[in-house]
Amino acid sequence: KNGYECVPNCPTEGNMFTDETNTCQESCSSSSAGYKYYYDSNKICLKKCNDGDFINNQYECVSSCTGEYKYIYNQNCVNLCPSNQKYFIDKFEHGETDLNKYCLSDCPLNYPFLHIEEENGKEYYKCLGSCDDYYITNKDPHIISKECITSCQFFVKYNATHKECFDICPNEKKYYVNSESAKECLEYCPSTHPYHTKNSFECLQSCEPNYAVNKENEKECVSKCDINSFWTKETTTDDKEMILCISNCSEVDHTRFYTPERECVVNCNEDLFFKGNIGKGICECIGLFYY
Secondary structure, eight states, X not given: OTTOOOOSSOOTTTTOEEOTTSOEXXXXXXXXXXXXXXXXXXXXXXXXXXXXXXXXTTXXXXXXXXXXXXXEETTEEESSOOGGGOEEEOGGGGTXXXXXXXXXXXXXXXXXXXXXXXXXXXXXXXXXXXOXXXXXXXXXXXXXXXXXXXXXXXXXXXXXXXXXXXXXXXXXXXXEEOOSSOEEOBSSOOTTSOEEOTTOOEXXXXXXXXXXXXXXXXXXXXXXXXXXXXXXXXXXXXXXXXEEEESOGGGSTTOOEEOTTOBEESSOOTTOEEEEEOSTTOEEEEOTTOO
């Protein structure tokens, strides 16, 4: 009647849908009664999707947003979160079963770190629980959350997962070893690079020229030893011989004597004798004809 044919089911060919009047049609979007939504599994036009589900491609109801349109904004699957809610959480990466990535106005307290990812020329703002694989910076005043970045010039390692970036090392950890990658800020120079110059906190394997003053927990490069200093020799990690200027030979292990050149030694050699105790258990080596 009127060109309609009664059938037990809508044909599966051509993606036919069933509307509210049980009429087979090519899409639900033409429904005059608002039955515009559908599930691809049964092709029945609905007034709305089930609670907890989302809208993909304008009218398709889905349980999760995946593929190109994997972000959720106002229950709609979108390919990019809008600027007013540009942040998202990938809970699946944090061990949860929820695959959905909801657009947010800011990172929540339990995901306080931000990592900006770029894909196909677009920026994606991911909220993270920690910056395990990144460095932390909060230089941008427009970003409330601390940002996780892939590289930086200097960083302080507070624990295994917290590495914070700086333009220069802070005073409490001002030393660093130069490298092509990020430079870790240190409280003291390491034993592999124990020296630094007076106007720099870069830790060095050796000094040029080969003199250094021994200070508390540091060795500073100098042009020569002070006239009242003592000195000893040490070999650097790059196999160079350094002259270490010290205030007293007691700073060197097992050293009890010093030569007329003020070199600290374990014993006076056969051409020298020791003069006597001059304090702190240190004896002066002297020549045979000392008066």
